[in-house]
Amino acid sequence: MSTETATPLGTVARPPRSGLKKQQRGQARWAIWLILPTMALLAVVIGYPIVSAIVMSFQKDAGLDSSTGMFVQGGFAGFQNYAHWLLQQCASSGGTVACPPGSLGAQFWNAVGVTFFFTVVTVILETVFGLWMAIIMNRAFRGRGIVRAAILVPWAIPTAVTAKLWFFIFSAAGVANALIGQRILWVSGEWSSRWAIIIADTWKTTPFMALLILAGLQLIPDEVNEAAKVDGASTVQRFWRVTLPLVKPALMVAVLFRILDALRIYDLPAILTGGGGGSGNATTTLSILVVQQIRQGPNSASALSTITFIIIFLVAFIFVRFLGANVVRTQESQQKGTL
Amino acid sequence: MSAIAGPAAATAEGRALRLERTGTANKVGKRRRRNQSIRTAISAIVIVVWCVAPFYWMIVTSFRDVGFTFDTTPWFTHFTWDNYVTALSTNLGNHLGRALLNSLIIGAVTTVICLLFGIFAAYALARLDFRFKGIVMGVILGASMFPGVALLTPLFQLFTSWGWIGTYQALILPDISFALPLTVYTLTSFFREMPWDLEEAARIDGCTPAQAFRKIILPLAAPAVFTTAILAFIASWNEYLIASQLTTDATQTVTVAIAGFTGSQPHQEPYTAVMAAGVVVTIPLVILVLIFQRRIVAGLTAGGVKG
Numbered sequence: 001m002s003t004e005t006a007t008p009l010g011t012v013a014r015p016p017r018s019g020l021k022k023q024q025r026g027q028a029r030w031a032i033w034l035i036l037p038t039m040a041l042l043a044v045v046i047g048y049p050i051v052s053a054i055v056m057s058f059q060k061d062a063g064l065d066s067s068t069g070m071f072v073q074g075g076f077a078g079f080q081n082y083a084h085w086l087l088q089q090c091a092s093s094g095g096t097v098a099c100p101p102g103s104l105g106a107q108f109w110n111a112v113g114v115t116f117f118f119t120v121v122t123v124i125l126e127t128v129f130g131l132w133m134a135i136i137m138n139r140a141f142r143g144r145g146i147v148r149a150a151i152l153v154p155w156a157i158p159t160a161v162t163a164k165l166w167f168f169i170f171s172a173a174g175v176a177n178a179l180i181g182q183r184i185l186w187v188s189g190e191w192s193s194r195w196a197i198i199i200a201d202t203w204k205t206t207p208f209m210a211l212l213i214l215a216g217l218q219l220i221p222d223e224v225n226e227a228a229k230v231d232g233a234s235t236v237q238r239f240w241r242v243t244l245p246l247v248k249p250a251l252m253v254a255v256l257f258r259i260l261d262a263l264r265i266y267d268l269p270a271i272l273t274g275g276g277g278g279s280g281n282a283t284t285t286l287s288i289l290v291v292q293q294i295r296q297g298p299n300s301a302s303a304l305s306t307i308t309f310i311i312i313f314l315v316a317f318i319f320v321r322f323l324g325a326n327v328v329r330t331q332e333s334q335q336k337g338t339l
Numbered sequence: 340m341s342a343i344a345g346p347a348a349a350t351a352e353g354r355a356l357r358l359e360r361t362g363t364a365n366k367v368g369k370r371r372r373r374n375q376s377i378r379t380a381i382s383a384i385v386i387v388v389w390c391v392a393p394f395y396w397m398i399v400t401s402f403r404d405v406g407f408t409f410d411t412t413p414w415f416t417h418f419t420w421d422n423y424v425t426a427l428s429t430n431l432g433n434h435l436g437r438a439l440l441n442s443l444i445i446g447a448v449t450t451v452i453c454l455l456f457g458i459f460a461a462y463a464l465a466r467l468d469f470r471f472k473g474i475v476m477g478v479i480l481g482a483s484m485f486p487g488v489a490l491l492t493p494l495f496q497l498f499t500s501w502g503w504i505g506t507y508q509a510l511i512l513p514d515i516s517f518a519l520p521l522t523v524y525t526l527t528s529f530f531r532e533m534p535w536d537l538e539e540a541a542r543i544d545g546c547t548p549a550q551a552f553r554k555i556i557l558p559l560a561a562p563a564v565f566t567t568a569i570l571a572f573i574a575s576w577n578e579y580l581i582a583s584q585l586t587t588d589a590t591q592t593v594t595v596a597i598a599g600f601t602g603s604q605p606h607q608e609p610y611t612a613v614m615a616a617g618v619v620v621t622i623p624l625v626i627l628v629l630i631f632q633r634r635i636v637a638g639l640t641a642g643g644v645k646g
Contacts, residue, residue, distance in 0.1 A: 028469040030548065035475060038460035038523060041452075045490075045516040046482055052493040136382045143383060148636070149629055150387040153394050155639075156628040158577040160594035161617040165397050168610045173409040175396060207390060208639070215640035235375075257484070264486035267579045271598045290488040291584060294495055302492045309489040316484065 050309075053302045057081050061297035081303035104293050107281050108304070112311075115285040118198065119262040125202045127255055130209030135243070137210065138217045151207040159204060163271035166200040170272075193277030197268050204268075205261075209254055216250020217243070256319050263312045266291070286311070394621075401615040408610050422615035431601055431609075434588065435616050438596035445507055445592060446575040449514040453522040453571050454564060461526030462552065466535065476527075483520035487580045490516060498585060505587030513581045518571040525570055525638050529563030566634040573624060593620045 060077040083089045085108045090099040099105035137147055154162070169176045170186035177183055186196040220243065228242045244251075266287035269275060275292070277283030284292075286308045293301035403410060404417035427435055463469070464476060490513055503509040537559070541551040579594040586595055597616050602609030628635055 027467040031463040031467040031469040031472075034459040034463035034467075038456045038519065039475070039478070041456050041515065042478075042482055042519060045512050045519070046485060049490045049493040049497075052497065053489060056493060056496065132382070133386055136379060136386060139379050141376060141379050141383065147383050147386055149632055150390045152628050152632060152635070153390050153625060156573070156624045157394065157617075157621050158579070158594050158597075158624075160577070160579045160598050161397075161621055164597055164600075164613050164617055165393055167608070168400065168614060169393060169396065171409075171608070171610070175411050178411045203389070203393060211636055211640055260484040264488065266488070267594075270579075270583070287486065287488045287580065290492065291580070294492055294584065298492055298496050305486070305489045305492050309486055312484070312486055 053306055056299045057303035057306050059299045061299045077299070081300050082307065084300060085304050085307055104289060104296065107284055107289060110281055111284050111286050111289045114194070114281075114283060115263060115265070115287075117194070118201070118265055118285065119259060121198050122201045122205070122262050123255060123258050125198070126206045126209045126258060127251070129202065129206045130213050130254070131247075131251070133206065133210035134213035134217050135239075137214050151210060153207075154204050155207045155211075157204070159267035160271055162200060162204045163268050166196065166203075167272050170196045187273055187277070190277070190279050190282045193273045193282050197265075197272055197277070197283055200268055200272060201262075201265070205258065209258060212254035212257070213247060213251055216247045216254075219250075220246045252323060256316065259319065260312055260316055263315060264308070394625075397614045397617055397621075400611055401618045403611055405609075405611045422611040423619070425609070425612040426600075426616040426619060431603055433596065433600055433616075434591065435593070435596050435619065437589075438591045438593045439620070441507075441590055442576050442592040442594075445510050445514065446572045448507070449511050449518050449575040450568050450571045452511070452515060453519045454568060457519055457522035457526055457567075458560075458564065460523045461530055462556075464523070464527045465530035479520045479523050483517060483524060485516065487513070487517070487578075491581055491584055494581070495584060504585055505590050507590060509585045510578075510582055510590065510592065513585070514575045514578055517578075518574050521574055522567055522571050525567045526560075526563060529567070529638070530560065533559055533563070562634065563638075566631065566638040569627060569631060569635060570638050573628075576624065 058077055058079075058081070060075050060080070080089075084099070084105055088099045088105060088108065090103065090105050133151065137144065137151070157165070167187065168174055172183060172185060174186075176186065184192050186192045224242060224246070225238060228238050233241065264287055265285050269277065269283040269285055269288055270291070273283045275284060275288050286304070290301050290305045290308060293304055399413070399415055400408070401422050402415055402418050402420070403422075404419045405421065407417045410416055425431070426433070429436075460479075464472065494509075494513060498504050498506075498509045533556070535556075537555050538551045541555045542548070546554065576592075577594060578592070579598065582592040582595050583598065586592065591599075597613065597620060600609065600613045600616055602612065
């Protein structure tokens with residue numbers, strides 16, 4: 001991203017102070033009217049559903065109680081739906097009991113674990129490979145255009161198609177087993193189904209990571225690396241002491257985006273391993289659990305989706321607060337080329 | 340390493356040093372450079388193969404006779420068009436053709452709505468000075484990172500009671516929730532890079548702000564708007580979670596159609612036909628992306644939001 005905005009030689013004469021203030025106020029008025037429609041539309045498509053999800057999450061689900069077979073009326077539930085998931089309490093006629101194993105409620109902490117496991121492993125793999133790809137693409141060589149075009153292919157393929165493609169590759173008689181000379185049941189084994197998803201996700205998303213990091217790398221002036229080279233720094237030293245610190249802001253933003261995206265992973269486990277994967281819930285992520293719950297009890301599903309949302313929000317907050325991934329500022333300074 | 344502390348000073352120093360050393364270090368440098376370019380070439384080949392091989396495998400399999408589904412010959416063998424006929428036929432209860440049309444309509448309407456709203460917001464964010472700009476930007480960024488499942492449960496209830504399940508608007512509205520932030524975000528970055536001096540010139544020549552926007556800025560911004568449109572369209576085209584829950588057979592999108600593709604035998608995955616369907620769905624995107632490669636990369640990295 002080169003910012004070659006032509007700067008006029010003599011800056012246009014600034015209007016006097018009072019005029020400037022007036023102009024600013026005028027701009028602010030314009031800005032409100034320009035932004036209002038977007039904010040209003042977002043309030044309709046995001047704000048309204050969120051509020052109704054929170055309202056729903058405090059309502060009881062009407063229907064047959066799975067443990068007693070009694071019909072339960074709806075009504076205010078308090079934090080019962082949240083306790084159902086977080087504390088594993090299932091409603092019964094005489095208060096609450098521990099959720100029976102195998103029920104959706106009992107899978108909550110497993111789903112949290114699976115979701116975080118996927119997030120940590122895929123983001124680490126994608127960061128390492130993405131950084132490597134970006135460094136290669138940042139070098140000048142013949143055929144660089146081909147690499148840059150090739151890297152867009154996995155990104156352009158819809159995740160649903162990616163899932164079907166890897167489902168075929170990972171089938172028992174498929175090409176993955178043929179290549180490694182094994183007969184692994186990728187789709188139905190407990191750990192193999194998890195790794196199948198991790199591999200497919202890494203394939204699909206590393207290019208995106210590489211492009212974001214590459215944008216950061218391109219802002220590092222050649223002279224810095226040249227100078228380090230002349231000072232006698234080895235390739236490894238230059239990577240750790242020059243490239244990495246300078247690309248860190250862009251890298252952090254890319255990692256944050258990927259973490260938030262990985263925490264809501266749905267398409268791949270839903271299609272590639274049919275939701276459950278090995279032993280029925282080896283690849284059940286939080287999003288999958290919500291979808292399974294919707295038809296059994298929408299209010300309880302709302303509580304779960306709100307919990308998911310809060311988890312993602314907390315992770316983002318911690319990441320921005322303690323690791324200093326300043327998204328807005330980094331983006332702006334990338335634009336100005338002052339990273 | 341002084342390079343980090345003071346890049347400018349280190350650079351000047353480095354230049355002087357380099358001049359001094361050129362004579363003696365020439366040979367070593369040359370060999371090292373050749374080694375590095377060989378390593379770069381190998382890495383580049385690995386990257387290309389890793390990125391393209393699965394896609395290539397999808398194409399090869401899609402042209403393979405169904406009796407040789409698990410043939411692992413790495414080039415085209417037992418060539419046939421049958422899988423494409425199967426993929427597009429409706430005999431087995433698959434409606435890929437209709438799904439393509441559905442996705443096209445939903446994607447197009449979503450994109451147009453997002454552009455109509457997003458252009459103005461992006462203009463304000465890129466150009467005008469006002470308080471709370473950071474907050475607005477944060478809200479839009481936060482919205483783009485919003486988990487789809489959090490919308491799904493209330494929308495499922497709402498659309499069921501309104502009888503909206505199986506309508507286009509039931510998918511267009513949720514699609515706006517992630518396509519609009521993406522649009523605003525990408526356009527804002529593009530708008531920041533435009534030569535805005537021209538606008539000022541138009542203003543001096545007597546244009547109103549609205550005229551300056553319409554006559555000067557919009558034509559200049561057309562490529563940026565076009566790129567953003569592609570990104571928004573792809574995001575909508577690829578959506579699966581919400582589409583899988585809020586559609587009926589009649590409004591199925593391509594991603595849902597492919598995920599639920601059925602073969603002639605129950606419990607037997609029609610791999611070759613699915614690969615053919617996958618190619619049909621993917622090829623237009625891949626061609627589009629490769630043609631507008633440069634602009635799309637610029638848009639992706641500027642927006643920093645996954646499509």
